[in-house]
Amino acid sequence: MIEFRNVSKVYPSGTHALNKASLTIEKGEFVFIVGSSGAGKSTFLKLIMHEETPSSGTIFVNGMRVDKMKHRHVPMLRRTMGIVFQDFRLIDKMTVYDNVAFAMRAIGARPRAIKKRVPYILELVGLENKADRYPSQLSGGEQQRVGLARALVNNPMMIIADEPTGNIDPEMSYEIMELLSEINKRGTTILIVTHEHDLVHSFGRRVITIDKGVVVEDTVNLPEAVLEGGDEA
Amino acid sequence: MRISGLGYLLKEGIKSIWLNRMMSIASIGVLVSCLLLTGSAELVTLNVAAVVEDIGGENVTRVFLDQEVTDLEGVYIMDEISKVSNVTDTKFVSKDEAIMEYQDTLREDIFEQMRGEGNPLPNAVDVTLEDLSLYDETMAKITAVEGVDEVRDTREIAQKLTSLSTLVSSVSLWIVLALSLISIFIISNTIRMTMYSRRFEISIMKSVGATDTFIRIPFVFEGMIIGLISGVLGSLLLTFVYDAVMQGMQNILQFKFIPYDELAPFVWIAFILAGMVIGMLGSLLSIGRYLRKEGNELLGW
Numbered sequence: 427m428i429e430f431r432n433v434s435k436v437y438p439s440g441t442h443a444l445n446k447a448s449l450t451i452e453k454g455e456f457v458f459i460v461g462s463s464g465a466g467k468s469t470f471l472k473l474i475m476h477e478e479t480p481s482s483g484t485i486f487v488n489g490m491r492v493d494k495m496k497h498r499h500v501p502m503l504r505r506t507m508g509i510v511f512q513d514f515r516l517i518d519k520m521t522v523y524d525n526v527a528f529a530m531r532a533i534g535a536r537p538r539a540i541k542k543r544v545p546y547i548l549e550l551v552g553l554e555n556k557a558d559r560y561p562s563q564l565s566g567g568e569q570q571r572v573g574l575a576r577a578l579v580n581n582p583m584m585i586i587a588d589e590p591t592g593n594i595d596p597e598m599s600y601e602i603m604e605l606l607s608e609i610n611k612r613g614t615t616i617l618i619v620t621h622e623h624d625l626v627h628s629f630g631r632r633v634i635t636i637d638k639g640v641v642v643e644d645t646v647n648l649p650e651a652v653l654e655g656g657d658e659a
Numbered sequence: 660m661r662i663s664g665l666g667y668l669l670k671e672g673i674k675s676i677w678l679n680r681m682m683s684i685a686s687i688g689v690l691v692s693c694l695l696l697t698g699s700a701e702l703v704t705l706n707v708a709a710v711v712e713d714i715g716g717e718n719v720t721r722v723f724l725d726q727e728v729t730d731l732e733g734v735y736i737m738d739e740i741s742k743v744s745n746v747t748d749t750k751f752v753s754k755d756e757a758i759m760e761y762q763d764t765l766r767e768d769i770f771e772q773m774r775g776e777g778n779p780l781p782n783a784v785d786v787t788l789e790d791l792s793l794y795d796e797t798m799a800k801i802t803a804v805e806g807v808d809e810v811r812d813t814r815e816i817a818q819k820l821t822s823l824s825t826l827v828s829s830v831s832l833w834i835v836l837a838l839s840l841i842s843i844f845i846i847s848n849t850i851r852m853t854m855y856s857r858r859f860e861i862s863i864m865k866s867v868g869a870t871d872t873f874i875r876i877p878f879v880f881e882g883m884i885i886g887l888i889s890g891v892l893g894s895l896l897l898t899f900v901y902d903a904v905m906q907g908m909q910n911i912l913q914f915k916f917i918p919y920d921e922l923a924p925f926v927w928i929a930f931i932l933a934g935m936v937i938g939m940l941g942s943l944l945s946i947g948r949y950l951r952k953e954g955n956e957l958l959g960w
Contacts (some may be wrong), residue, residue, distance in 0.1 A: 475954075478926075497951070498870075498871070500868075501868040501871075503868070504865070504867060504868035505867070505868035519861065528860075528863065528864075529863070530866075531869040532864040532869040532873065533867060555750055580868070
């Protein structure tokens with residue numbers, strides 16, 4: 427699904443964002459990427475999306491070789507992934523429905539397909555009753571659910587969420603995470619970049635820690651409840 | 660691409676023209692001026708060419724007789740002229756016939772009153788030559804005939820008109836070239852502004868995997884619609900300009916100019932096509948570099 431082999435990224439400014447990083451994420455996994463700011467998490471995501479190209483190393487994403495990808499093939503790569511942003515990135519002057527439909531229109535989907543798919547996705551994220559609202563009329567958690575719906579609407583193989591709960595209150599954060607878990611159960615790979623350790627710990631999932639451009643830790647971080655249960659057994 | 664998708668993109672293009680209307684109006688203004696100048700220059704050239712052909716095609720030279728020569732004397736002089744070698748045919752043109760010719764060409768009632776006593780024109784003889792290469796010698800002999808005043812050398816007029824037309828077209832070529840570049844530049848700036856105001860949408864489109872072509876189409880439409888509007892406006896304006904200019908010209912030269920009705924279809928097609936091509940070039944110019952940008956770089960964050 428995602429494979430990094432000895433990937434390094436040096437920016438023109440001289441910053442070594444990634445330093446021979448190697449990792450593999452399989453299809454259907456649910457992975458947290460953690461690390462302090464400036465550790466290389468954003469670069470990692472940008473490389474996956476081909477917003478940046480590596481200085482050296484090989485990258486495979488969803489079966490495509492990304493490090494040497496031609497500009498005109500990038501849209502095909504991006505259609506295999508749905509991206510959720512920390513700041514939601516919703517279009518203010520469009521309704522919830524149109525924000526989600528926009529992602530389908532942008533890749534030339536048929537109007538009939540849009541009419542069928544958007545309500546289904548809105549129901550999935552629990553916003554079926556707010557389709558006509560504008561982003562400004564929604565809470566942070568709801569806005570992020572719109573962002574999630576938009577990421578999901580083109581049926582991607584993978585969801586990449588960059589600090590998805592960074593701008594919403596903890597209660598709502600938990601809801602978003604539950605929703606992502608739910609989506610993961612349907613077979614979609616989930617990749618979440620975050621620095622909220624509490625959130626990471628409460629979900630027993632794989633955690634990849636990046637520090638100074640290197641993968642320093644890669645563990646299954648079982649939630650405390652499960653760990654305690656394990657002691658008893 | 661499917662038609663339904665195109666409809667959506669076309670709508671987006673029209674929307675952004677309206678949202679950026681000040682810049683759109685500026686683009687249309689410059690493009691219309693460019694088209695008008697090109698069109699006027701071309702029409703002048705066409706008319707001159709037509710007049711020159713008219714003159715050159717007629718192997719007939721009008722020889723004016725002295726003012727005091729009467730009709731009867733005129734016929735006698737005509738006989739003399741017909742004896743000159745190289746002259747194959749002569750035709751007497753009386754003052755009144757000459758006035759009526761003016762009236763036919765110019766359709767001004769004032770000439771009606773000039774017939775008879777008040778006629779300022781002299782009698783004349785239309786002379787047809789056998790060999791035009793002997794023109795100068797033959798005309799010298801004709802001028803020598805008593806009662807002949809002067810020869811209206813239409814070849815000279817033709818020459819002057821042709822050189823004027825060459826001047827007009829070479830000067831206008833440079834002006835048109837400069838104006839076209841300015842048009843493309845202004846349109847590309849207009850569209851760059853549209854792109855800037857829509858960079859957020861563009862960044863989302865890119866993140867979900869929209870192709871460059873798909874992102875580009877509304878902006879190309881925008882440029883082409885600006886071109887279309889300019890073409891239509893330019894064609895309409897040229898109608899008035901042409902009529903005014905040609906009326907002015909006809910007061911000076913009694914030639915038959917090409918009526919606008921004959922030219923209008925070509926003007927419309929040429930203006931609309933040229934406008935749309937310039938609009939398209941302008942938009943393509945501004946989009947290319949923009950599309951290479953990614954994510955936050957595109958948003959300027």
